[in-house]
Amino acid sequence: MKSKPRRSRIGRAAAFAVLLFVIAIVVLGGFLIETSLLSPRSTTGPVRTAYVTVHPGMTEKEIGEMLEKKRLVRRGLGFVVAARLGGLSGKMKSGRYQLSSSMKPQQMASLISEGKTAAAPVVIPEGFTAEQIAKRLAARGDVDESEFLRLAQTDGLSFHVDGFTPPSANLEGYLFPDTYDIPKDMSARDIITMMVREFADKVVVPHKREFASSKVLRDTVTLASLVEREAEVDSDRPLVAAALSNRLKIGMRLQCDATVQYALPGHKARLFYKDLRVESPYNTYLHAGLPPTPIANPGVSSIEAALHPAQADYLYYVARPDGRHIFTATLADHNRAVARMRAERAERASQL
Numbered sequence: 001m002k003s004k005p006r007r008s009r010i011g012r013a014a015a016f017a018v019l020l021f022v023i024a025i026v027v028l029g030g031f032l033i034e035t036s037l038l039s040p041r042s043t044t045g046p047v048r049t050a051y052v053t054v055h056p057g058m059t060e061k062e063i064g065e066m067l068e069k070k071r072l073v074r075r076g077l078g079f080v081v082a083a084r085l086g087g088l089s090g091k092m093k094s095g096r097y098q099l100s101s102s103m104k105p106q107q108m109a110s111l112i113s114e115g116k117t118a119a120a121p122v123v124i125p126e127g128f129t130a131e132q133i134a135k136r137l138a139a140r141g142d143v144d145e146s147e148f149l150r151l152a153q154t155d156g157l158s159f160h161v162d163g164f165t166p167p168s169a170n171l172e173g174y175l176f177p178d179t180y181d182i183p184k185d186m187s188a189r190d191i192i193t194m195m196v197r198e199f200a201d202k203v204v205v206p207h208k209r210e211f212a213s214s215k216v217l218r219d220t221v222t223l224a225s226l227v228e229r230e231a232e233v234d235s236d237r238p239l240v241a242a243a244l245s246n247r248l249k250i251g252m253r254l255q256c257d258a259t260v261q262y263a264l265p266g267h268k269a270r271l272f273y274k275d276l277r278v279e280s281p282y283n284t285y286l287h288a289g290l291p292p293t294p295i296a297n298p299g300v301s302s303i304e305a306a307l308h309p310a311q312a313d314y315l316y317y318v319a320r321p322d323g324r325h326i327f328t329a330t331l332a333d334h335n336r337a338v339a340r341m342r343a344e345r346a347e348r349a350s351q352l
Contacts, residue, residue, distance in 0.1 A: 037078035041071065042101035048072065049100045051181070054112055056094040060084075063092060067108065072101050082106040088113040096120075098181065119181050124195075126177040126299030127228045129262070133175055133297070137182075137191065148188040159193055164200040167214035173221040173294025174199045203303055210307055224306035225294035229258035232323035237305035239327050243314040252315065254284035262295040321345060 042048065050070050054063060060083045064076030073079055082105035083089050092109075095117035099108055122140060124133055130152045138145035156171040166174045176198035182191060203221075204211065211217040223244060231240045247254055257271055263280035276283070282291040298306075316334035317325040318341050326337040 037075055037081050038105055039074070040102050040104050041074050047100055047102045049098065051096055051098050051118055053096050054092060054094050058092060060089060060092060063112070067099070072099050073105050078105040079109060083109040086110065119183050121179050121181050123179050124177045126302070127296045128177055129296050130172050130175060142182050142186070143188040143191060148192070151188055151192055159196050161193060161197045161200050164204050166196060167218045168293060170293045171196065173225050173297055175297045176202055177297050177299050202300060207307060219290060220303065220306050221298065222290045222294045224298040224302040225296045226254070226256050226258055227305050228298035228302040229296050230256060231325070234301050236325050237302055238308065238310035239312060239314060240317060240325065241305040241309035242312045243317050243327060245309045246313065246315050248289065251288060253288050256284045259284040259291050259295055321348065
């Protein structure tokens, strides 16, 4: 009769042990979820930033799968769990978002549910001048045009970015052409800093050994800007660079139409002989050597061409109707090429 209390105590102890075990499993499960699914993908290593587009009607599962493919979360399930724990299921808003692998899935779910989309990207094409960049940004309401130009054309030496300082007060040539996402609260100085940083990352760092001095960098970028504005086809760029470099070597004037366009107050679809006489240090028909500064902001392909011109003895080139060029080594051959292109254009015009 006295054994029943003992069994009862054993039963209670067993139940308590089971309860402790269940609690431990729950705690451990929560810990594992937190450390595996809900923690950032990048905690100590390199951080990955990407832009993702959430389309109307996308589910949390589909968004999670997209984030996993872009290596922004450990597992897509983590985003689903984060959305459910935060009471955000079914509240995802479509749009374009900037996300980082250093963010927790909860942060991503919150940002998307609130519709905090990234700024609309702006494309700065290769060969744009500082003035063209300023006009494009001002048209979007990103900057005051005159303030941007003042900084870009006179205050270049104040921009120190990741150990790089531009070699000139005029930043023409060093505002890297690319696609940028510009938040609404970004100042003109911040935008210029971002462009100079891209120039440092995409141009200076990869070619650090080749830019032995600031003069080498300045001359290379200046030559590249001429190549950028003269050549329309990538395969022509090393050949244009060769022709211009060969002229410089023998002291011949560059006679580059693009420099005259830069010297004129406005762009002309066609240059006349009177335009070639405009007095300006940028007019390479009148002045020998490179112009004082770059005449545009070149892309990587033009900079590569300026660094490594083709091994050719060309001194002249003339544009074809399709944008490519005919390259020649003598003036006589050049004159024949010019006559041929004029005849082709006249024939095409007569057929229209």
